[in-house]
Amino acid sequence: MDTPNTLNAPPLWELNPREACRRWLRHHEHLAYAPHSIEQYAAMTGAAADWLQRERGRSLLQAHAGDVDALLSSLRGRGGKTASVATTKRYVAVLRLVLSHLHTLGLRSDDPSTSLTHPAARHDLRRQAPRFLSPDQVTRYIDWVLAQPRPHWGDVRDAALRLLYLATGITVQESRQLLIHDVLPDDVPEPQVRIRAVSSVLARSIPLPPWCCPVLREWQHAHAQLALEPALAFPARQRSPVLAHHGSRARPYPISTSEIYDTIRPAMLAAGFDDEQQGPQTLRNTYAVTALALDVPMEVLQRRMGLHTPWSLDVLKRELKRSRE
Structure with a gap:
């Protein structure tokens, strides 16, 4: 059974960030995420963690703002083309969510997502307002x-x-x-x-x-x-x-x-x-x-x-x- 200690334990975020993210979002204290959203966010977190470890030799608990900026610049879409702005912004949103959470837990001494310089990150840090047709x-x-x-x-x-x-x-x-x-x-x-x-x-x-x-x-x-x-x-x-x-x-x-x-x-x-x-x-x-x-x-x-x-x-x-x- 998941408890606050097992959900937020440093080894899980170090060894299996995808599963750590999945468990955390399933038990989020304020938001009830849909199952498909949880799987998408967990997959994106896992992909980001893999890149950081492979290219920078750092985990999500150790990455700097420059590492995250480099990760965002490395994203690719179909055919190896640069990822769309929408895709990059989704990664920005997920990484901000995760890194802020790790900082709040005390698993990180800072939140590097607040210091990003990538163009996709240069917008209001607040949750984007939902859009709808008039x-x-x-x-x-x-x-x-x-x-x-x-x-x-x-x-x-x-x-x-x-x-x-x-x-x-x-x-x-x-x-x-x-x-x-x-x-x-x-x-x-x-x-x-x-x-x-x-x-x-x-x-x-x-x-x-x-x-x-x-x-x-x-x-x-x-x-x-x-x-x-x-x-x-x-x-x-x-x-x-x-x-x-x-x-x-x-x-x-x-x-x-x-x-x-x-x-x-x-x-x-x-x-x-x-x-x-x-x-x-x-x-x-x-x-x-x-x-x-x-x-x-x-x-x-x-x-x-x-x-x-x-x-x-x-x-x-x-x-x-x-x-x-």
Whole structure:
């Protein structure tokens, strides 16, 4: 059983920083992180620790600000290209979180993340304010999606995915695991999406607004013609430089995260949201602030979004109030 001593023991952070981070975030005293976020942050912490040990001969407990700056400069994306600004900023955020924690515990004498000079680190040290679409942008987003021609199964899938994120606030992981028969299920009278999960918090049903249902039903019909097993709601599309878009075939595995972002970005640009946070998280935030603006009770919204605590909704509520001032 994990205790404060085992969670914060120096040997664990020295020998297995990935596991140390994972255990710490699972027992975070203030925030309830989603399982996929915990795994992502732990993986990034482990990758950073490996680089520091290999290239600088120092652990997370010993690294200097210059070491961390060098690590950020070394990050690479696909094809060996320099990592995107968004990716680098995610590493900055994770490293600040971890190094501040180690300093607070007394496992470090300082917090080098406060002295970084890398361009990606030159922004407010406070948690970045959550982004969301304005009511006008929401209208433009929906109008643009509905106006796009849908001659091919992939076009219908993209439209359904774009609307579902905005209509339900589900996460990327949930959309990749969703089954088609859990979208507008036949065994309930009201339109909804059913999220299946072992956790009683994550397992839930989310009501669907009328404006997204016709496209979702159109996608159900197109999906049935694909005859895929398993019946994933959003299958991947085979991509090849020799195949035109309309010649691509559905593949029996979930749509990739990169394809999800490639699908969402054009709609957000068309809505006038020209920001690096063009993805499902911004649409999830938009779902939340839209519900808050309609006076949906916090406990109801927390349940619909599968949140362990109301903390993130409190942050969004404050940001919504600030945006109106």
